[in-house]
Amino acid sequence: MADSGGPPSGESLLFLTDDQLRKAIEAMFFAYRGFTADPDRILSEKGYGRAHHRAVHFINRSPGTTVNNLLSILGVTKQSLNRVLRTLISDGLVESRVGKQDKRERHLFLTEPGEVLERALSDAQRDRMRSAFRRAGPDAVSGFRQVLEAMMDADTARHYKRLKEGGA
Amino acid sequence: MADSGGPPSGESLLFLTDDQLRKAIEAMFFAYRGFTADPDRILSEKGYGRAHHRAVHFINRSPGTTVNNLLSILGVTKQSLNRVLRTLISDGLVESRVGKQDKRERHLFLTEPGEVLERALSDAQRDRMRSAFRRAGPDAVSGFRQVLEAMMDADTARHYKRLKEGGA
């Protein structure tokens, strides 16, 4: 079950059959569903969606970040993000402060209740990730991360690495 | 870069900090975007979306599958799936044949043009997966799959394994 079913694995040039790749593609699809399932449940109880989760996650991650910065991380249009931010702000989960240097900018922060929601979401998601890591074993973990990093777009990987180092 | 940054990895109980888990969560988010980016481009040129991709993928995977079966794999409502199938059928990419044993069932098949689209989509996605595997190295590949499998919901994993074995 660890090995995909046969010949490969020694050399530096992998013997990757279309069939193995197809299994990996399906695994990615099904796993992502599991990955989002727990937060989705919590969110839908409160009338929010994945877009809210993403905003809350990255605001928590980089408090004081600007709308523009969040935009480039999330890869959506500012109008799309704005709708989400508007509800989060009016619900009192996010605070938006006008920039001191540049008054065009808005700096975003989680409020106390915002942090509570963020905690609930990330706890649920971390629990699943932790349990997956435990079941897969220590060696699997680094392989997992390496493949994921290699799968990102170049631009995306830049964001990822900036976050990765900033938060260490 | 291979190692996540420190202490862990020998024992059976992993030393998983919240910080490491958070990085893995972000990696999953960013990687999934890369994973869908290439097919998304192809699809949007033809006026389709991810929902069409999923249908085409699993019909190709299990030709003659029924609507009900597809439903349980995709985890959406029949109304949702039906909207997608309707366009694929009327565009001549999918054929729906009444069942011989049970005439209530519709068995789904890709037409010639349907297979062409499927090939384009899966080629693009496989190319990215293959390149990610190559860059990550042989040892990473099995770890990747193990973690993904451990991340799925139990029900989902059933579908996944049935497909995995059926297609080997």
Place this chain on the structure above:
DNA sequence: CTTGGAATGTCAACAAGGCTGACATAATGT
């Protein structure tokens, strides 16, 4: 200093693709 762009953020309207609910039809099973 003024003025024209560039950057930033907001509002409005539309589309895709989820969802629920209600209902029709046909075939099956009891």
Place this chain on the structure above:
DNA sequence: ACATTATGTCAGCCTTGTTGACATTCCAAG
């Protein structure tokens, strides 16, 4: 005969993506 199953369809709602139009703020060139 009747209940159940498999499928399809209509209507309406929600989230979340899109584009277009517009206000505000900043900055730099004249």
